[in-house]
Amino acid sequence: MNIFHHKHQKLILQCYPAGKSVDKKPNSSELSYLLYYASTRRVKLEKVIIFLREKTHHDAARNRSGNLQVTLAIVKELIIKCSENLNVFARQVCKILKICLDTKDFAVCKTVVKTYGVLCDKLDGALFSGDKEFINDFTEVSQTLISFGKEKQPLQNQYEWQMISLLAIKDISNCLGYTSNTLKRFIALSVPYLVQIIMQNNNVSSLLQRVRMNINVESSDGSRKLSRVQSQKSQTQINKQIDEDFDNDSLTITDINEEAMDALRSFFNNNTTVQISEVTRAVVQHVYSAHLDLNWGIVLLELCVTWIPIQLRFVSLSTLLSTLNRMNVEGPSKSNYELQLQYARFLLGLLSSGVNMVGLSVSDVIQQLLNLQTDLILKSNDLSKQEVDALITIYSDCICNVSTHIYYFDQVPDSIQEILVKIDFVLDSSFFDHIATVSGERAHDLIIQLLDNISKIFRILKNNTSSISRNHVNLEHWDISLGLLAPESEFDDDRKTVLTTQQINSIQAKYLKVVDEFLNNELLVAPRSSYEVLRNQSLLESGSTSPSTNPEFYSSNNSNSDLRAGDKNLMEPNANQYITQQQNFISHLLMYSDKFFDSYDAPNTELVLLLITVLKDMVSILGLNFVSNFIPFFHHWGLKLNKASEFTQSQKYKDTIAHIILYHILKTLDQQYEEDLHGYCKNSKLFKTIVDAIAYRKQNRLWIYGLDVSSSDLETIKSTRVLPKDANGENIKVRIKSENIEEFACGNNFLIVWLHPQKPLPTEIVKSHLGTHMSQFNNESRNTNNAILDDLDQQQQQSLQQSQSQHQESEHFVPDFVNPTGFSSDAASTNSEKGLYTSLGLGTANDIRSIHSEILQYSQHFQERGLPHANNYTTSSLSNICGGSAIAEDADSSIYTYTYNSKNFNSPRVADLKSVMSVNKIGGPHFSSTQMDQTISNNSILNKNLLSHDVDSILAGLESDDEAAFVV
Structure with a gap:
């Protein structure tokens, strides 16, 4: 009996082979023509997909699994061929998939998940943002696919049903970034199932092994790059083997475990920060709600973070921290203590791991951790002291780990500075005008805890030496904390402190201990300074073989080598x-x-x-x-x-x-x-x-x-x-x-x-x-x-270095200019007679640049020594030396104040220097150039007959302080 069919129906029916075989494939020639027909016009595509849905319903009711296989194959090719018009028939595709899944025929469901994968790959955000009916249908299909792995299935097909769910979950990961609602919904559907599969097949040690392997792959050396290529090939081979086993119905527990790992990796290996944040929260939440082993969950999250692109790994950590901050705003209480403790432990696990997090804002993280500690101690809550101490200890360990996991040079100083600023704030808050805002006991406990954080950091840095170079904390960072030595002297008003004398003494004792730890554990290990290097070099050049000044001495096994190398700085x-x-x-x-x-x-x-x-x-x-x-x-x-x-x-x-x-x-x-x-x-x-x-x-x-x-x-x-x-x-x-x-x-x-x-x-x-x-x-x-060397031009540096090398006959390494002391001339003369000023030479006209640099280096030194009339060298009289108008802006400046701070100058000429020395009236009579020339020496810079070659001896031989100031 011949029945009339429309053209699109006829083309579709011609794709189905005859017979009742359960393993059918569409006729290739007819399928090609059908795809061409459907892709030419949108109305034809709509007719085709509607008829396919009706036929699917008809075949499913009669249990014709072979025809269902053909229908799924046709739908798959239509998705590929007509992907630009997918919005026309996407909802009908979901209905077809759902009908096939309801048969619960294993062979049909295997084909469904493959078609579902192609659909997920071709979807875009337009459908998820505007078609609510499609979202509902797509979500229903996804839930059905995932449910197969959760349900009890026949023993012989258990792994196959689980694999269907795992493949569907991996495909869903491509559809997470379209809307926040679908993101949360699909993650909530997928992540708990993946975590359960991984937990059943991996213990802590196996997860740690994977973490170590992933961390090693991150290395930038050549061998690790090769390792990365090898691991990629290995993963490709694993995926190929899983596909073969799935097609042959010969899956093993290893295949299931690897596919679960790969599916979870697909959720984390993403460049969308919202997705990374949400999936991180889902993992932690499931470990908590399912009462899984916490240590196992921490290692799992550490493994997951290694899958995140390295520049976005900090997002996972920030998610944990922001969740803790949100709970902290609500107030720590018995109701959320366990969850807060769980998140804190996960946070500590990440910070103490070897996983690098490029872009992590260390200072911001430390500030947030310090705020969490502060609120726990200062704010009232219904937690027991033991519970509070547990959280405080975790936050303290977090601070220490983020401070000592070096990402940039100034990380440790910045961390210490953040803590010291917080201490200063708490100390200031402990003083009040009328009503105290914090109790003395709480303020005391918090300051002690903050100081203990610093102590822990220095101990970790001491015990865990690292090859990564970093800047060390210096003395100046502690300036803000000195008020702890005398808190009540910090305020000039009538404010009183809530701290008792005993509590202040306790804080002071802790502070002094921490400062001493800093001096011995941090300051002594700083790199050797240029002073030590230059000193050793000069002594070696002069023939000294003293072991204490030989650079090799510091690298030897001498018991004092570490101390000497550090404290010389x-x-x-x-x-x-x-x-x-x-x-x-x-x-x-x-x-x-x-x-x-x-x-x-x-x-x-x-x-x-x-x-x-x-x-x-x-x-x-x-x-x-x-x-x-x-x-x-x-x-x-x-x-x-x-x-x-x-x-x-x-x-x-x-x-x-x-x-x-x-x-x-x-x-x-x-x-x-x-x-x-x-x-x-x-x-x-x-x-x-x-x-x-x-x-x-x-x-x-x-x-x-x-x-x-x-x-x-x-x-x-x-x-x-x-x-x-x-x-x-x-x-x-x-x-x-x-x-x-x-x-x-x-x-x-x-x-x-x-x-x-x-x-x-x-x-x-x-x-x-x-x-x-x-x-x-x-x-x-x-x-x-010697910092002035940085500002001298190359010729000046060479002249100064040459001058320094000329004065190495003495085994004493001292600066090129021995400063006058401001003492009486008699005392200076006495010391000159003792031969104490013979190590440095004034030189001849060739050394004029050296003399100028000496003035630059030690000008402030003269003022502090009380040299008479030093400030009378005004800019007006020295403008020629210092570059004319370069210093004309400050009419009150002297050569001392100017040259000491200036970085832009011109080296003086001999004539200019002589002119300045002769025309300045310095608390006494004028000294003309004629008077100076009365003691001419052809080799003297100032044309003055000098019996010695060092500046101090010159000054000591002069008759008055006025003359001393004049020569300088």
Whole structure:
């Protein structure tokens, strides 16, 4: 019986082979013509897909699985051929797939998932954004496919049904980025099933092995690149083997496990941040809700993050952190504690792993972690102390791990700075005008915890050495925290603190311990400075073979090699301008130490011992940089024995500490600068005087015992020591005065350059200057004495270096210019006669550039030494030397202030320098060029007959301070 058919129906029916076989394929020629027919006009395509849906329903009702296979093959080819018009028939395709799936025929369902994969690959966002009916149909098909793996299936086809679900899930991953609703819906459908499959077939050790393999693949060396190629080939082979086993119905548990891993990888290996964030949250949430092993879940998430493109891995971590912040805003409570703990553990797992996260905002992460810690301690909640401590410990470990997993040079300094800023904020919050906003106990606990974070960071850095270069935390980073030494002195108003004296003492003790850890674990391991390298090089060139100055000495197995290589960095005289710059961390620490003693009638002995330890360690690390800043405080702390007979306990403490530190300085300097001092300090008159001063105080009950706990002989000085007596036989009140230290400095060529006996006592901290100084020397110890080389042109550098090389006959490495001290000419002359100023030469006209650079390097040094009339060198008289109009903008500037700060200058000419020296009126008579020429020497720069070749000897031989200033 012949039945009339429309053309499209006839073309479709011709594609079906005859017979009732369950394994049919469409006739190829007829299928080709059908595809051509459907693709020519949209209305034809609509007719074709509608008829196919009707036939599918008809064949499914009669259990004609062979025809269903042909229909699915036709639909698959239509999707490929007419993909640009997929929106015309996509919904009908979903209906056809759903009808076939409802038969639950295994062979048909295998074909359905292949057609479904092609559909997912060709879909675009237009359908998901505008066709709600299609979204519902597509979601229904997806749910049905995934449900096959979850349902109990016949034992012989269990793996095959699971594979159908896994393949469908992998295909869904291509459709996640269209709308947020479908994204969340499909992830919620897929991720829990994948996690369950992986959990059943992988333990922690197998997951860790995969993580390590993926991390190794990230390496940039050649062998790892080869490894990456090999792993890609291996994955391709695995996928090919799975397809073959699926087609042959011979799947194994290994195939299922690998396909589940690959499907989960497809969710994470994406460039969409929203998708990465949502799938990360889904993994963590399922581990929590299904009560899976937490350690296993943490390793799984770590593996998942390795699949994310490296530049987007931080998104996963940020997702965990933002979720914790959201819960924190709601307030920590019993209701969300377990979930908060879970997310915190996952966060710690990522931060402590070896997975790199390029683009991670370290400072932002640390700030958020610090806020979480702060709220846990300061805000009221219904959690037990044990629960709070557990979260605080996790956040602390997170901070330490993100700080020590180096991504950029300044990471560790930035991390420490963030914590110190938070400490300063909490300390400020502990003071109130009328009503306290925080309790003293909570503020104390938080500051202690923040300091402990810093301590942990330094311990981790010490124990886990890394080949990755980084910048070290420097002293200036701690400026903001010095208020902890004397909190109540920070505020000039009437504000009171909620902290008790005991709590303040506890904070101070913790702070001093952490600072000492920083000094010994962080500051000592900083790279060697240019000063040490230049010093060793010059000594080697001059023929010195001293092992302590040989660079190879520092790389040997000598027990002191690490210490020597580190402490030389900041032991360089005037490192970071610690000598020439009045506002620096050393002086600030001593100022706050002074405030610390003023805060108590009788300071806590434990705190004093900790403070002494810190000061001693700074002496060992900073050398003359510390000494120069300490001298004004030594005079300030010392008892004025001639003016009073009764002293407070606080005054005795300061006096005792001053003498302990000075004694330690004199014993330490000889070791630190052995090539320059040759045991001068221990054999000096000042050393004998300090011993006498200590003995005098012990005999007269002015000494505080038990403050020097080192192995030195300080405490063994007997009170029966014979002290100097006056004409009446009475013990002289031994007090170290400024002239004693002045005489000590004048007795050595090296010390007279760097030691400032008359340096003024700083009385206040200039906060605005602090920031500039810290940024200028941030994360490095610069050789400031040679920094001017950076600004000289090549010819000037060569001239200066040549001049330096000419002066290496002496084994003393000192700067090219020995500064005058501002002392009396008699004292200078005496030292000149002793031969203490013979190491440097003034040179001839060829060395004019060197002289100019010396002025640039040490101009501020003159001012601090009190050189008379130094500021009278005005810009008007020196404009020719310094480049004319270059300095005309500042009418009050002097050659000292200008040249010290300027980076743009022209080297002076001899004639200009002579002219300036002759025309300036410097507190005395005019000196004309004629008068200067009366002592002509053909080889002298200033045409002055000089009997020596160093600047200090020249100055010492002049008759007045006016003349000294004039020559300079």
